[in-house]
Amino acid sequence: QVQLVESGGGLVQPGGSLRLSCAASGFSLDYYTIGWFRQAPGKEREGVSCISERDGSTYYADSVKGRFTISRDNAKNTVYLQMNSLKPEDTAVYYCATHDGGTTGWDVPEGYDSWGQGTQVTVSS
Numbered sequence: 001q002v003q004l005v006e007s008g009g010g011l012v013q014p015g016g017s018l019r020l021s022c023a024a025s026g027f028s029l030d031y032y033t034i035g036w037f038r039q040a041p042g043k044e045r046e047g048v049s050c051i052s053e054r055d056g057s058t059y060y061a062d063s064v065k066g067r068f069t070i071s072r073d074n075a076k077n078t079v080y081l082q083m084n085s086l087k088p089e090d091t092a093v094y095y096c097a098t099h100d101g102g103t104t105g106w107d108v109p110e111g112y113d114s115w116g117q118g119t120q121v122t123v124s125s
Helices: none
Strands: 003-007 011-012 019-026 034-039 046-051 057-062 068-073 078-083 094-100 112-115 120-124
Touching: 003 094, 011 046, 019 034, 019 094, 019 120, 034 068, 046 068, 046 078, 057 068, 068 112
Parallel strands: 011 120
Antiparallel strands: 003 019, 019 078, 034 046, 034 094, 046 057, 068 078, 094 112, 094 120
């Protein structure tokens, strides 16, 4: 059974850090481009970051550039999202997903086919 499981969310003060994990089971992440998305209440799901399976290229939304870092550990079949200098506007449910390999842009949710259940990140003092 193909499954993605996110973990690492929680409550953190502004300026703090969290590391999210996206662990895969039932398949190898090596062969997939993996994206991180987030969705805040009342807002659309937005692309946060992506890491390519081909060459490890990484992509970031402008709002998180310089603060977030995506990485993958193929031995652990896990993709990480290191989030530093967190802001209240980063509060959202964070999801990881596998890209379907089509031509849809990395930050378009419709281009992804398998999703995890999400992990809540709350940035508040």
